[in-house]
Each structure stands twice: as structure tokens, then as C-alpha cells.
Amino acid sequence: MITIKHLSKSYIDPDGSVFTVLKDVNCEINPGEVISIIGPSGTGKSTFLRAINLLDPPTGGEIIVDGENILAKGYPLNKLRQKMGMVFQSFNLFEHMSILDNVTFAPMKLRHLTRQQAEEEAMAMLRKVGMAEKANVMPSDLSGGQKQRVAIARCLAMHPEVILFDEPTSALDPTMVGEVLSVLRQLASEGMTMLIVTHEMKFAHDVSTRIFFMNEGIIYEDGTPEQIFDHPVHSATKAFVQRIHKLVFEVDGPDYDILDVHSQMGGFCNKYNIAAKRDAADRITDLMIQSVMSTRYPFTLRLTYSEQYDTTALDFMKEGTDQSPLQQPGCDPQTLDTLRSLCKEIIEEPTKRGFRVKFIL
Ligand code: ADP
Numbered sequence: 001m002i003t004i005k006h007l008s009k010s011y012i013d014p015d016g017s018v019f020t021v022l023k024d025v026n027c028e029i030n031p032g033e034v035i036s037i038i039g040p041s042g043t044g045k046s047t048f049l050r051a052i053n054l055l056d057p058p059t060g061g062e063i064i065v066d067g068e069n070i071l072a073k074g075y076p077l078n079k080l081r082q083k084m085g086m087v088f089q090s091f092n093l094f095e096h097m098s099i100l101d102n103v104t105f106a107p108m109k110l111r112h113l114t115r116q117q118a119e120e121e122a123m124a125m126l127r128k129v130g131m132a133e134k135a136n137v138m139p140s141d142l143s144g145g146q147k148q149r150v151a152i153a154r155c156l157a158m159h160p161e162v163i164l165f166d167e168p169t170s171a172l173d174p175t176m177v178g179e180v181l182s183v184l185r186q187l188a189s190e191g192m193t194m195l196i197v198t199h200e201m202k203f204a205h206d207v208s209t210r211i212f213f214m215n216e217g218i219i220y221e222d223g224t225p226e227q228i229f230d231h232p233v234h235s236a237t238k239a240f241v242q243r244i245h246k247l248v249f250e251v252d253g254p255d256y257d258i259l260d261v262h263s264q265m266g267g268f269c270n271k272y273n274i275a276a277k278r279d280a281a282d283r284i285t286d287l288m289i290q291s292v293m294s295t296r297y298p299f300t301l302r303l304t305y306s307e308q309y310d311t312t313a314l315d316f317m318k319e320g321t322d323q324s325p326l327q328q329p330g331c332d333p334q335t336l337d338t339l340r341s342l343c344k345e346i347i348e349e350p351t352k353r354g355f356r357v358k359f360i361l
């Protein structure tokens with residue numbers, strides 16, 4: 001249905017430098033697919049959607065829709081507008097028109113329906129999203145969740161083949177997120193093809209046929225919800241889906257400012273409500289730096305917290321070795337016992353570049 005090859009988008013900054021938002025996006029979207037696009041903010045998710053429907057045309061690459069290159073000169077924009085609907089975070093309703101007129105406007109103009117036909121269809125679409133009784137009110141009389149449902153009805157009234165949603169629930173009060181997600185769920189179950197940029201991870205997991213994890217201007221990882229959420233291949237994907245926060249120190253020698261390490265770890269623990277882990281983190285850090293790692297500079301010290309799993313870990317990574325620092329002679333049995341007593345579990349693992357000892361706190 002849609003094939004995207006080597007899509008790129010750059011902006012020229014006022015000072016003349018080039019800023020590339022989309023680097024090389026490739027994907028194929030098949031009829032009936034529900035694809036959630038997730039990823040950190042600023043990675044080009046909105047730019048990607050706006051490029052696909054030519055609101056903000058790309059600077060390179062190809063977009064093939066139903067066999068036609070929509071970037072080719074002379075491709076009729078109206079045809080694309082009918083095939084592809086878009087729902088925005090901020091609803092974008094016509095504020096000076098009634099709800100009914102919002103929904104009939106484009107079908108009358110672009111599909112050339114009579115007012116009566118357009119109104120019949122509009123009422124059917126409004127009924128579908130639970131907004132029929134508001135047909136004659138103005139947008140300003142509606143809540144955010146209701147506005148977004150009208151925006152979806154307005155989109156459906158064009159009979160699109162695919163709908164692009166850009167964070168459809170991000171501007172909503174938390175109590176209204178559910179009503180919009182249930183409309184999206186219903187559309188998905190009816191087989192509507194959808195691309196949804198969202199931060200609603202549970203929704204994305206439950207409803208999508210595929211997930212695109214966007215990072216640094218590319219589709220960094222693409223897979224089923226199980227692959228992306230439960231078995232991500234790339235560490236950046238894992239960090240994002242497990243909402244991992246980290247604090248990293250490159251400890252380069254015995255003069256390293258260890259008081260600063262403790263102070264930052266304290267701040268980190270307070271910030272993520274894991275103050276109960278602070279004591280263990282401090283004591284393991286001191287023991288490791290004073291004895292086990294004291295002959296192993298430089299090394300990386302990292303404190304991580306996964307919000308999703310509510311787990312805290314402290315790890316020490318030494319490059320260029322495949323030996324665990326916890327093996328003798330570097331670490332005496334008594335120190336090892338003390339370290340064990342300070343955590344739930346110790347994981348010793350070789351990595352691509354060296355060896356990591358991880359303490360689960
Ligand atoms: P996301 O939706 O993933 O948060 P966006 O696609 O909105 O990311 O933006 C990606 C990057 O592109 C951001 O750094 C943003 O500042 C930049 N950007 C977006 N639109 C423009 C523009 N019109 N001119 C210059 N930079 C832009």
C-alpha cells in the first residue's frame with residue numbers, strides 16, 4: 001500500500017548549516033496494519049508523518065502509494081488528501097464551524113457530495129465516535145477528548161485508506177485519554193490502516209501489528225510488539241521501552257571526585273523515588289573503588305533504574321578484558337561476601353568490549 005525508500009528531510013538553519021531530521025527511512029505499510037511509532041522526542045516522528053502526507057515534503061527518497069510515486073511532479077495533492085487522513089495532537093478543528101460543518105466541509109468540497117449526502121454520512125461518522133448528539137454545537141463547547149473524537153470523525157468522512165495520528169492523546173487531560181484510545185481500538189479492529197505516533201506504551205503493545213522505534217532520524221528497530229517490548233535487539237530500544245534512566249561516570253584514576261559521585265547518586269535516587277537503594281549504592285561504590293577496581297582504572301560506573309520493571313542496578317564496566325574483577329586475586333572472599341550481602345544479585349557478564357559486574361539493588 002505504501003512503500004517508503006530512503007526518505008530524508010533536512011532543514012537549512014538561518015546560519016546556513018544543514019540540519020538533517022530524517023536520515024534514511026525505509027519501510028513498507030500493508031493494508032490493515034496498525035503501526036505505532038514510538039521513540040524519544042525530537043527524533044523525527046512528526047516530521048516523518050508530515051513528510052508522508054506531504055504537509056512538509058521530504059528532501060529526498062521515494063514514497064509510493066498504491067503504486068504511484070507521490071513525490072513525482074504533477075501528482076494530484078487532492079488525491080492524496082482523500083487517501084490519507086491525519087489527526088493532530090491539537091485537534092485542528094475549524095473553530096468557527098459547528099461540529100457537523102467540520103465533518104461535512106471536506107466531503108462536500110473534495111468528494112463533491114451534496115449537503116444532504118454529506119450530512120447523512122457525517123452523522124453516521126459522529127455516531128461511530130459517540131459524538132452524534134453534539135452535531136450542532138461549536139468546538140469550543142467540547143472537551144479535549146470530544147474534540148479529538150470529532151477530528152477522527154472528520155477524517156473518516158473522507159473514506160481514507162490510511163490515517164496518520166500524531167500523538168492523538170498527548171494534549172488530553174488523563175481522564176480523556178481512554179475515550180480516544182477506545183475509538184482507535186475500534187478502528188483497528190475494523191481493519192483501518194493506521195500509523196500512530198504515541199507515548200501510550202500499553203496501547204501500542206496491545207493494538208499494533210507492528211512497532212517502529214524511531215531514533216536519530218531512522219527507524220532504528222521494527223518488529224512485532226512482542227519483539228520490540230519484550231525482546232528488543234538494540235540497547236537504545238531497550239532503554240526506551242523499559243524507561244531506563246541512568247547516571248554514568250567514567251572513573252579515570254584514584255583522584256576521581258568520589259564525593260561528587262555520591263552526591264549525584266543521591267540526587268538520582270531521590271528523583272526516581274528509590275531513596276531506599278541509596279545506602280547500598282554508596283557502600284558498594286566505595287568498596288569497589290577502594291579495593292576491587294583500585295587497580296583497574298579507567299572503568300565506567302553506572303547507576304540505572306528501569307521504571308517499567310522498578311529495578312535498580314549498579315554496574316562497573318572495564319574495557320579490554322574478559323576477566324571478572326570479582327575473581328581472585330583481585331577480590332578477596334571477605335569483600336565478595338560483603339558485596340553479596342549488600343545486593344539482591346550479582347551478575348558477572350562479558351560484553352562486546354569488555355567485562356561488566358552488575359549489582360541488582
Ligand atoms: P518528534 O515528533 O519525534 O518529537 P519532530 O519531528 O517534531 O520530532 O522534530 C525533529 C527535529 O526536527 C527537532 O529537533 C525539531 O526541532 C526539528 N524540526 C522540526 N520542524 C522543523 C522546522 N520546520 N525547521 C527546523 N527544524 C525543525
Ligand code: MG
Pocket residue numbers: 045046047167
Ligand atoms: Mg512529535
